Amino acid sequence: xxxxxxxxxxxxxxxxxxxxxxxxxxxxxxxxxxxxxxxxxxxxxxxxxxxxxxxxxxxxxxxxxxxxxxxxxxxxxxxxxxxxxxxxxxxxxxxxxxxxxxxxxxxxxxxxxxxxxxxxxxxxxxxxxxxxxxxxxxxxxxxxxxxxxxxxxxxxxxxxxxxxxxxxxxxxxxxxxxxxxxxxxxxxxxxxxxxxxxxxxxxxxxxxxxxxxxxxxxxxxxxxxxxxxxxxxxxxxxxxxxxxxxxxxxxxxxxxxx
Amino acid sequence: xxxxxxxxxxxxxxxxxxxxxxxxxxxxxxxxxxxxxxxxxxxxxxxxxxxxxxxxxxxxxxxxxxxxxxxxxxxxxxxxxxxxxxxxxxxxxxxxxxxxxxxxxxxxxxxxxxxxxxxxxxxxxxxxxxxxxxxxxxxxxxxxxxxxxxxxxxxxxxxxxxxxxxxxxxxxxxxxxxxxxxxxxxxxxxxxxxxxxxxxxxxxxxxxxxxxxxxxxxxxxxxxxxxxxxxxxxxxxxxxxxxxxxxxxxxxxxxxxxxxxxxxxxxxxxxxxxxxxxxxxxxxxxxxxxxxxxxxxxxxxxxxxxxxxxxxxxxxxxxxxxxxxxxxxxxxxxxxxxxxxxxxxxxxxxxxxxxxxxxxxxxxxxxxxxxxxxxxxxxxxxxxxxxxxxxxxxxxxxxxxxxxxxxxxxxxxxxxxxxxxxxxxxxxxxxxxxxxxxxxxxxxxxxxxx
Numbered sequence: 134x135x136x137x138x139x140x141x142x143x144x145x146x147x148x149x150x151x152x153x154x155x156x157x158x159x160x161x162x163x164x165x166x167x168x169x170x171x172x173x174x175x176x177x178x179x180x181x182x183x184x185x186x187x188x189x190x191x192x193x194x195x196x197x198x199x200x201x202x203x204x205x206x207x208x209x210x211x212x213x214x215x216x217x218x219x220x221x222x223x224x225x226x227x228x229x230x231x232x233x234x235x236x237x238x239x240x241x242x243x244x245x246x247x248x249x250x251x252x253x254x255x256x257x258x259x260x261x262x263x264x265x266x267x268x269x270x271x272x273x274x275x276x277x278x279x280x281x282x283x284x285x286x287x288x289x290x291x292x293x294x295x296x297x298x299x300x301x302x303x304x305x306x307x308x309x310x311x312x313x314x315x316x317x318x319x320x321x322x323x324x325x326x327x328x329x330x331x332x333x334x335x336x337x338x339x340x341x342x343x344x345x346x347x348x349x350x351x352x353x354x355x356x357x358x359x360x361x362x363x364x365x366x367x368x369x370x371x372x373x374x375x376x377x378x379x380x381x382x383x384x385x386x387x388x389x390x391x
Numbered sequence: 392x393x394x395x396x397x398x399x400x401x402x403x404x405x406x407x408x409x410x411x412x413x414x415x416x417x418x419x420x421x422x423x424x425x426x427x428x429x430x431x432x433x434x435x436x437x438x439x440x441x442x443x444x445x446x447x448x449x450x451x452x453x454x455x456x457x458x459x460x461x462x463x464x465x466x467x468x469x470x471x472x473x474x475x476x477x478x479x480x481x482x483x484x485x486x487x488x489x490x491x492x493x494x495x496x497x498x499x500x501x502x503x504x505x506x507x508x509x510x511x512x513x514x515x516x517x518x519x520x521x522x523x524x525x526x527x528x529x530x531x532x533x534x535x536x537x538x539x540x541x542x543x544x545x546x547x548x549x550x551x552x553x554x555x556x557x558x559x560x561x562x563x564x565x566x567x568x569x570x571x572x573x574x575x576x577x578x579x580x581x582x583x584x585x586x587x588x589x590x591x592x593x594x595x596x597x598x599x600x601x602x603x604x605x606x607x608x609x610x611x612x613x614x615x616x617x618x619x620x621x622x623x624x625x626x627x628x629x630x631x632x633x634x635x636x637x638x639x640x641x642x643x644x645x646x647x648x649x650x651x652x653x654x655x656x657x658x659x660x661x662x663x664x665x666x667x668x669x670x671x672x673x674x675x676x677x678x679x680x681x682x683x684x685x686x687x688x689x690x691x692x693x694x695x696x697x698x699x700x701x702x703x704x705x706x707x708x709x710x711x712x713x714x715x716x717x718x719x720x721x722x723x724x725x726x727x728x729x730x731x732x733x734x735x736x737x738x739x740x741x742x743x744x745x746x747x748x749x750x751x752x753x754x755x756x757x758x759x760x761x762x763x764x765x766x767x768x769x770x771x772x773x774x775x776x777x778x779x780x781x782x783x784x785x786x787x788x789x790x791x792x793x794x795x796x797x798x799x800x801x802x803x804x805x806x807x808x809x810x811x812x813x814x815x816x817x818x819x820x821x822x823x824x825x826x827x828x829x830x831x832x833x834x835x836x837x838x839x840x841x
Contacts, residue, residue, distance in 0.1 A: 190738045194593050210593070225585045229445065232642045239581055243592035250576045277638040291588075 142206030145170050145215075145299045145330040146191060151200035153183070155188045159198065160186050162354045169347060171328045173321055175335040175361075178351035179374050184334040185221070187351065188301045192218060204299065206365030213243060217295035219288050219302040227277050233287045234272040237262050264288040265323070266316045282313030289320060300324060300331040310349060317345060341365055406665040414664045424441035425550045426660040428558035429617050429675060432626060433652030434613065439606045440627035441634065441641070441648045442751045445583035446603065449628045450510070451498055454517040455604075456611045456623040458494025459487035460524025463545050463615075464531045466801055471536055478541065484612045486619075487545075493610040494520055548619030548672030552659070561613050568606060572645065580602060618672035626652060629679035636690025656680045697776065711756070712780045713739075714749040717757060718769055719777035720833070729766040778830060785831045786821045792834055793825070799834045 153161040161183040168174060176184045189195045191202045193209050204212035218238070240262070241255040254344040263269050266286040271279060276287065285305060292300055303315050321344065324331050335341060340380040341348055342359060348365050350356040357369045406414075409563040417423045443452055446663060466486025470477040477483075494516050501512035503720035531539040544552060570580075583591040583598045590596050607627065659675030688695045717739050721730045724738075730766055735746045753759035758773030792799055825831075 189587075194587055194590060208790070213593045214827065216591065217766065218588060220585065220587055224587065229584050230639050231580070231584065232640070235580075235641075236584070239585070242577065242581060242589070242594065247578055249593070250577070295592075369575050 142203070144168055144203075145205055146332070147203045148191065149174060149201050149203075151187075151190060152198045153195055153351060154198045155186075155195075160353065161190065163234045164200070164351075164355055166349065166355060166358060167330065167368070168330065170330050171325065172330060172346040173298065173325050173344065174332045174347040174349060175332070175334060175341050175345040176246075176349045176351055177373070178334055178356075179337065182205055182352040182373075185303050186198050188253050188332060191348070192301065194218060202304070215298045217292040217297035217300045219292045219300070219305055222281065222285050226285055227279075232273050232275055233263060233268060233279065233283075233290075234259055236276060236288045237289050237294050240291040243295065244324060258296070259294050262293040263287070265293055266290045266320060267312070273277060280310065281308060286313055286316055289317060293320065295370060298329055300329060302331065302333045303335050304336060304338070306333075318374040338370070397414060400711045405768060410652055411665060414661050419523045419664070420555075420665045421551070423659065424553050424555050424558045425617070425664070425671060426657055427657035427658045428553050428561040429550065429560070429671065430563040430653050431656075432614055432617060433563040433654070433656030433675075434631065434649045435451055435568040436626040437630040437634070437650070438568055438612045438645055439603070439610050440631035442572075442579045442583060442603055442643050443607055443627055444631040444635070445641075446578075446600075448607075449624070450513045451495060451604070452607050452611065452627050453496050453624040454498060454520075455608055456614075456620045457517045457522040457524075458497075459611060459615060459620050460546065461527050462486035462488070462490025462493075462524075463542060464539075465490070465538060466525035466526055467531050467542060468527070468534065469535055471531075476536075477531075477540070480616075484615070486611045487615060488608055490520065490524075491611055492605070495604050495608070500632035533737045534648045544619075546621060547619050547670065548615070548620055548622065550617040550663070551673035553616055561617075564573030564609060564613050568610065571602075571606060575599070575602070576642070576645065603731055604818075607718040611806075618675060622672055622676050623681055625676040627824075628674070629683050630655065633679075633682045633686040633690075636686040636694050639692055651679070651682050655682060668720075682780070707731075710749060711752065711758075714746070714753060714783060715758065715769075715773065716780050718753075718767070719774070719781050722769065729762060729768040731766055779820070782830045785816055785833060786818065786825060788834050789825055803835060810822050 142307075144167040145167070148164050148166040148168075151161060151164040160181075161391045164187065176187060178184050186195060190197055191204075191209065202209060204215055209216070234256070238251055241251065241258060245251060245255060260269065260272060263272050266289050268283060268286050268290060271283060271287075276284060279287065283305060289302075289305060292302070306314060308386060309317070320332075321331060325346075333345070333346070342365060345361055347359065348361050349358040350369055350376040352362065356373045359362045401838045413419065414422055417426060425648075432500050434458070443449055453547065463486055466483050467477040469486075470479060470482050474565045475482075497520075498509070500509055501515065502509060503527075505512075507515075528539070528542055531542060541549075567607040578594060578599050578804070581594060584595055586596050610627060611620070614626050618626055630648040631644070632643045632650050632653035637647050638644050655675055655678040659678045660671055661669040663669040663674045687695065689697075691697055714735070717735050718730065721734045721738055723729060725734070732743060732746055732750065735741075735750075736743050741747070741749075750759060750761075753773065754761060757770055758776060759767055759769050761767055788799075788803065
């Protein structure tokens with residue numbers, strides 16, 4: 134397949150002219166990005182800027198109005214095995230009859246194959262993943278009996294069990310305790326040291342410099358992206374957070390009314 | 392002449408022991424057929440109902456079962472038009488299945504294209520299709536050929552009309568559903584828990600959803616003859632809802648739901664065979680309801696009884712800790728090792744009787760003893776426990792004052808609420824934070840809590 138001009142086929146995630154709309158109201162407008170390999174990348178922007186939508190669109194979870202996304206030069210549906218996902222904690226009902234190990238084992242389903250039972254090595258991988266986030270002692274605990282931070286770590290362990298090269302995490306740091314924050318940071322460092330690419334939707338501007346290499350500043354469109362040192366400037370932040378773009382948002386509102 | 396008590400029997404006599412034995416040992420052909428059929432139905436609906444419940448689609452199943460009525464009537468009319476008498480069960484059930492699916496599609500369509508939510512979509516589809524069914528049924532009964540008299544039996548169920556082949560079909564369907572459930576339990580679990588995560592891994596979520604709803608439709612259709620379409624949803628929801636109270640594991644929940652469904656079917660069929668003029672379907676549903684009450688009250692997973700028990704235990708532990716702290720603080724204040732009941736009453740807002748009762752409990756647990764001169768004293772064990780309680784309480788108070796900016800006069804009450812749930816982990820964190828090693832002084836005057 135011929136690559137679009139200016140995009141590389143070795144980028145883990147390259148996004149071409151991506152536009153996403155909910156009920157005809159655009160939430161992402163013309164996003165064009167090449168994400169560098171082996172980095173920790175924060176996606177930062179105000180509420181409703183389309184941060185979650187961006188990673189969901191990459192994983193085909195929301196329909197694209199236009200544009201396309203390539204994972205190492207191929208469409209996502211051919212590269213599923215390379216992608217691991219940590220959804221927002223609130224996206225599921227934690228009062229579900231399953232224990233922590235059962236949830237983490239779900240990360241193995243893709244490689245086990247459908248309708249086949251869990252193999253011994255899968256249970257072991259799931260257990261190891263729980264151990265890596267400091268949750269091994271809670272493996273048999275019913276998930277509703279875990280604290281919010283522990284639940285978040287279970288989700289993280291599930292993604293680790295997927296054993297992929299690209300990790301998408303949707304607000305993993307949202308309202309977690311100190312122990313969980315530390316566990317997540319450790320996992321991020323571990324992933325970086327093994328050359329994985331991690332894209333994290335992040336809401337806490339204070340910690341961006343400390344935790345991440347790259348940053349994508351997003352507010353419906355990409356305001357700036359690149360290494361944190363160069364891009365994470367006051368000026369760019371002002372552009373990202375400084376009110377909505379009057380012209381663009383007006384156009385969007387008009388579109389939605391039609 | 393021997394009076395035969397089978398399900399189709401209609402006499403009013405109470406069952407004798409001999410009859411009970413006859414029914415339970417399945418000597419009657421009729422009873423045997425019905426019992427086999429409804430047990431198979433109960434098992435299948437327990438399994439599928441579990442996933443239906445976890446997928447939060449219980450009401451969709453209700454709409455689905457009501458939507459089968461126009462299918463039955465339409466199938467009857469089509470068959471009559473082609474010259475049969477319209478009584479072929481397979482044809483009627485096929486019609487029911489098709490319309491059940493149309494009902495589900497209708498709900499999905501309304502949800503997708505309008506701003507209406509699920510509950511409204513379900514209400515619309517359920518009532519409109521059921522209304523259509525009643526009209527078609529009326530038209531069917533007025534057809535010159537064919538006899539539509541039996542059709543209304545599908546509304547409330549008529550188990551006595553079942554024959555051996557019907558029961559065998561039900562058993563076959565149940566077996567099929569057991570196999571499908573075993574094959575797909577992993578995928579359905581993922582679908583019910585975290586659909587999006589499944590989709591990312593390439594799990595065909597839409598297909599799985601369709602297969603699940605098709606299974607629901609099949610269970611509903613085989614429930615029509617025995618339980619009837621109005622009550623069919625009960626067989627899907629209640630056994631699964633019962634099972635929820637007994638376990639926190641999905642595999643156990645599936646087995647428990649199947650067992651409860653199966654047992655309810657058996658007991659219901661037997662009961663309605665023993666008590667004349669009792670309709671089988673409703674009796675089965677009532678027995679399911681009975682299991683629900685039992686599960687809801689006594690179930691170990693969040694049952695009423697266990698919840699109350701935990702609360703009472705916590706309450707008792709808290710009041711014991713309160714009295715321990717009161718005793719310790721009185722001793723600390725007076726610099727003596729013994730005290731009177733009045734001393735405790737003076738520093739606490741409790742009544743004398745309450746204090747006496749608590750002290751008796753302390754004596755029973757050997758944390759305090761009564762001395763001859765009606766004075767009380769903490770035992771060694773009690774003293775150790777009390778100093779731990781006091782320490783936790785004060786650590787928390789100091790923490791609140793230092794870090795949460797709460798006035799010293801207010802912290803006592805706040806600390807009271809939280810100290811009883813402090814785990815060892817939290818306490819050591821507090822110690823580290825406050826650099827405390829021994830018992831800190833009370834930040835407020837002891838005995839002013841009124």
